[in-house]
Amino acid sequence: MMPLPAAEIRRAVRIGLHEDLGDGDVTTSALFSKRVPAHASIVAQHSLIVAGLSAAVQTFLAVDPALTLTVLRHDGEPAEDGEVILTIEGDGRSILQAERVALNFLQHLSGIATLTHRFCQAVKDYPVIILDTRKTLPGWxxxxxxxxxxxxxxxxxxxxxDGVLIKDNHLALLQGGKTSVRRACQLAHRKAPQAMSLIVEVETLAEVRHALAGNADVILLDNMTPAMVRQAVKLIGHRALVEVSGGITLQNIRAMAAAGPDRISIGALTHSAPAADLSLVLTPLPPARRRRA
Structure with missing residues (x-):
């Protein structure tokens, strides 16, 4: 698991606040000339895996270090429908100014974590790992x-x-497409860093044979049916790791896992995850609590 990308979170928070607050908050400034003590709760509107809470906390504190935050659910933990994951107390103007950026982090990243969890749960009975891809938002x-x-x-x-991955367009570019998968593997083994695994993408059983002849470490079966994957797994016979990718959905992933690959890579985890539904409920503090706040 990747460690908490603290520097990246700080950078993203800085950019997000500059986008949203760089020219000020004209609405809040027009309505409230003085501090307004308030309480806010961020609430899950359905079952989800929390992600981005660290970024949300940093967003509120970057706007106003005097805010008091209470974390009730941490990154990586589940939250149920109606559950409060974070409370904020302090100047309501500051809460309003940080609200949208904080929720953007939480909704987008929790959506990715929640979708990934669903895929992992769908294949928990099989010895296969779920991988992401480089299909990510630039900068994120x-x-x-x-x-x-x-x-x-x-x-x-x-x-x-981070690794050698020979894809169809690499093959197309090599000598106008005349270089075989085997020849491409041999070139990569000769010139790429020796410590790196060699992954090669194939679309047919004939290309699987060429990849084996080229001593590929991982053979990536692209857009194959479960039946074709099963044939390829049998042909490979543990001489390389088997990865499948292309068109993987929650409806077909169990069939893919049952075909016997070692890993399944899914671009949709990052490029198509629906945003999680979380809301921020804001209320002014009653006079008695204002005096204590």
């Missing part, structure tokens, strides 16, 4: 991959420098 990769890990998934390559 660390945060999105962190959310995948919080949901129980495993991080694949973080960048192009």
């Amino acid at each position: 990769r660390s945060l999105q991959k962190w959310a995948v890990a919080l949901g129980g998934g495993t991080n694949h390559r973080y960048s192009l420098g």
Whole structure:
């Protein structure tokens, strides 16, 4: 699991607040000229895996360090419908100014963690791991991959420098497509860093044979049916790890897992996860509590 990307969270919070608050909050400034003591709760509107709470906390404190925050659910923990995950007390103007950015972090990242958890639960009976991909929002990769890990998934390559992965367009570019999968593997073994695993993407059983002949460490079966995956797994016979990818959904992932791969990579974890539904409920503090606040 990726560690908490603290530096990336600070950077993202800074950028998010600059986008949303860089020109001030004209509505709040027009309505409230003085401090308004208030209490807020962030509430889950359905069952979810919490992710992005660290970023939300930093957002509120970046706007107003005097705010008092109480964390009730931590990153990576489940929250049920109606459950409060964070409370905030202090100047209501500050809470309003941080609200949208804080919720954006929570909703997007909790959505990724929750979807990842659903995929992991769907194949929990099989010895297969769920991987993410590089299909991430520019500038958000660390945060999105962190959310995948919080949901129980495993991080694949973080960048192009993290491993050798020969894909169809690499083959198309090599000598106008005349280089075989086997030849591409041999070139990569010769010139790439020796410590790195060699992954090669294939689409047919014939290409599986070429990948085996090229001593690929991982053979990535792209857009194959479960029946084809089963044939490929039998052909490979533990001579390489087997990964499947392409068109993986919650409806077909169990069939894919049952076909026997070692891992399943899913771009949808980061590029198509629906936002989690969380809301911030804000109320002014009663006079008695205002005096104590």
